[in-house]
Amino acid sequence: MRERFDLQTNSNNRTHFSDDERGLQFRHRLPHLLSPPPPSALFSLLSLCSLSQMASCVEQVSLETVAFMELAVHQATLAMDSLEVPVGCVIVEDGEVIASGRNRTTETRNATRHAEMEAIDVLLEKWKQNGLSEAEVANKFSKCTLYVTCEPCIMCAAALSILGIKEVYYGCANDKFGGCGSILSLHLSSSEPLISGGVSRQKGFKCTGGIMASEAVSLLRSFYEQGNPNAPKPHRPPVQKI
Ligand SMILES: [Zn+2]
16 A cells, blocks of 8 residues: 655656756655635545445545545645645644645755744744743653654654654655665664754654555656746656657
8 A cells, every 4th residue: 555656767767867856856845724624525535545445445544544645635735736745744642733835945045944944833832922831842742643745854754753753654755865764764763863952852753655645646756747947957858658
C-alpha cells in the first residue's frame, strides 16, 4: 500500500528530474490558514482509496485518519495552485484541526518553509501569545497528531521529534530526504539522539506512512510534469506525454 515516489526513475511512464530540480523537489512550504474542509472531504472512503488499496485501507486506516489526510491533501492542492511543490499538512489535537500548512519555499524564498514548519510555527506563535510555558507547550505537542502528504524530511522529522509530537501519518515516501524511515529513522526514539545543552531532547514518535499515497504522488507528478516554473534556469521542457 505504501507508494513510493521515485523521482530518479526515468522510464516511459515516469518523470526524470535534473539535479537542480531534485534540489527543489521537496522544499515544501505551507501557509497556515485553516481552510474549511473541501465539500467532498469527510468520510468518503471510496474516493480516498484506489481499488487496489481498498482492502488494506479499510482494514488498517480509520475513517478519521483518512478524513484528516484529505484535509492535508487539500493544503497540498493549495500549494499547487500557488506554483509551490504540492505538499500540505494539518495538525490535530483532540479530534480538532488546530493548524495547517503548505509548502511556501518559493513565496518566502526560504528553503526551510516546509508544510510542517509552517504549521508548527502557527502553534508556537499562538501558544506563546497565550502565555504557555515551555513545559506546557511540550505537553500540548505530546497530544498532537500530524497528517502530511509526504514523509517528513530529515529537518522536519528532527523538529517533530524534539518537539515531542505524539504521532505522524504521511502519504507517499520521500526517497531523497525522508526522515521517517526512507533515509533516516528519526521517529524512532532509539535513533541517534540530538543533544542540546547536554540533554537528549529527541523523543521519537509513532509514524505511519501510505495514507492516500496515490493522491499525494499524483499531485507531485502533475506538478513536475507540467514543468516546475520555479526550477533554476535552464530548466527542462515539460515531459512529453506518449
Ligand atoms: Zn521538511
